[in-house]
Amino acid sequence: MGSKNLKFNTKTIHGGQQPDAAYGAVMPPIYQTSTYAQTTPGGHKGYEYSRSANPTRTALEKSLASIEGGEFGLAFGSGLAAIDAVLKLLAPGDEVISTNDLYGGSYRIFKKIFEKFGIVFHFVGMQGTDAVRDKINTKTKLIWVETPTNPMMNIVDIKAIASLTKGEDILLAVDNTFATPYLQLPLELGADIVMHSATKYLGGHSDTVVGALIVKDQELADKLYFIQNASGAVCGPMDSFLVLRGIKTLHVRMQRHCENGRVIAEYLKSNPKVEKVYWPGFEDHPNHHIAKEQMKDFGGMISFVPKGGNYDDAIKIVERLQVFTLAESLGGVESLAGHPASMTHASIPKEVRLKNGVVDSLIRLSIGIEDVDDLISDLEQAIK
Numbered sequence: 001m002g003s004k005n006l007k008f009n010t011k012t013i014h015g016g017q018q019p020d021a022a023y024g025a026v027m028p029p030i031y032q033t034s035t036y037a038q039t040t041p042g043g044h045k046g047y048e049y050s051r052s053a054n055p056t057r058t059a060l061e062k063s064l065a066s067i068e069g070g071e072f073g074l075a076f077g078s079g080l081a082a083i084d085a086v087l088k089l090l091a092p093g094d095e096v097i098s099t100n101d102l103y104g105g106s107y108r109i110f111k112k113i114f115e116k117f118g119i120v121f122h123f124v125g126m127q128g129t130d131a132v133r134d135k136i137n138t139k140t141k142l143i144w145v146e147t148p149t150n151p152m153m154n155i156v157d158i159k160a161i162a163s164l165t166k167g168e169d170i171l172l173a174v175d176n177t178f179a180t181p182y183l184q185l186p187l188e189l190g191a192d193i194v195m196h197s198a199t200k201y202l203g204g205h206s207d208t209v210v211g212a213l214i215v216k217d218q219e220l221a222d223k224l225y226f227i228q229n230a231s232g233a234v235c236g237p238m239d240s241f242l243v244l245r246g247i248k249t250l251h252v253r254m255q256r257h258c259e260n261g262r263v264i265a266e267y268l269k270s271n272p273k274v275e276k277v278y279w280p281g282f283e284d285h286p287n288h289h290i291a292k293e294q295m296k297d298f299g300g301m302i303s304f305v306p307k308g309g310n311y312d313d314a315i316k317i318v319e320r321l322q323v324f325t326l327a328e329s330l331g332g333v334e335s336l337a338g339h340p341a342s343m344t345h346a347s348i349p350k351e352v353r354l355k356n357g358v359v360d361s362l363i364r365l366s367i368g369i370e371d372v373d374d375l376i377s378d379l380e381q382a383i384k
């Protein structure tokens with residue numbers, strides 16, 4: 001059966017997958033091996049060394065390509081290893097335009113690692129296309145988009161940004177970690193590369209760290225595969241298996257993340273002790289119309305600012321939470337709370353952070369799939 005024509009909820013389970021050739025195992029075995037027997041030099045069954053390829057990783061890579069509507073998937077040892085591989089497509093003097101409100105680790109690898117090698121980064125607001133258009137010149141080789149953004153939940157119009165790269169030698173990469181392919185398909189909207197921290201929703205169970213890239217174009221896939229093999233930041237067979245298993249329930253988990261997210265966003269908005277709530281599902285969210293157009297629903301990530309709160313008040317709230325776990329990361333079945341200023345976004349200079357709205361009292365929630373009443377009671381007691 002051609003898996004291209006399957007619906008998303010079937011692709012998560014069957015996309016790119018076949019029962020294992022050896023014994024018909026329904027789940028791909030964890031091929032925990034570094035090397036493969038050869039009958040004569042070069043005489044092998046498609047695998048010779050597990051940095052270059054491993055059957056469990058191949059199964060994950062095919063699944064990733066299927067669910068994102070791409071042709072090729074590549075799995076890495078972490079989301080940042082996947083970003084690292086994309087940046088290695090560039091050469092000194094090349095310029096990158098990135099969303100200004102982005103994952104702290106992405107900002108850090110851009111500024112602290114790749115700037116040193118002569119790559120120039122511009123960070124701009126992408127709520128409209130003007131700021132991007134202003135920065136594009138002949139040296140621009142990559143546009144890096146996160147949407148919804150972390151942690152401000154800004155929405156970037158992927159199709160509109162893609163239209164700026166048409167006919168130009170500029171790649172558009174979208175970090176699809178927050179939305180997942182259940183909510184939005186960047187390749188369909190004109191992106192060249194989709195990137196994931198599969199550590200988050202794709203894995204979904206907070207039990208592994210994995211990264212992914214998905215592309216449509218063969219030549220681009222070949223270049224990325226060369227980098228993946230040459231630099232070697234691959235993910236192991238056990239981690240590949242865990243993400244593959246996670247993907248099989250992605251659609252049901254995401255549906256519940258979205259349902260719970262909606263109820264909690266509305267609860268927080270109606271709470272007089274809360275000053276501001278950031279969630280793209282609100283009609284008064286500045287780019288709600290774009291979110292409605294390019295996303296199927298609004299996801300389970302919410303940020304809020306307690307009324308009149310400062311740094312210490314936010315810390316007290318996150319410490320008081322009992323069902324929500326205070327932790328880095330997001331996208332697992334359990335609800336997590338984080339304090340960006342001291343956690344995920346601590347590597348971003350304070351003035352840059354404040355300019356982007358990440359104030360000291362901002363709290364970020366990853367809404368899990370527990371009973372939503374318990375989540376609300378927990379927030380109620382912590383905010384009070």
Ligand SMILES: *Cc1c(COP(=O)(O)O)cnc(C)c1O
Nearest residue numbers: 078079080103150177197199210
């Ligand atoms: C976590 C995260 C990353 C980095 O991924 P790792 O798997 O932690 O290396 C990149 N982008 C976003 C949006 C993330 O949330």
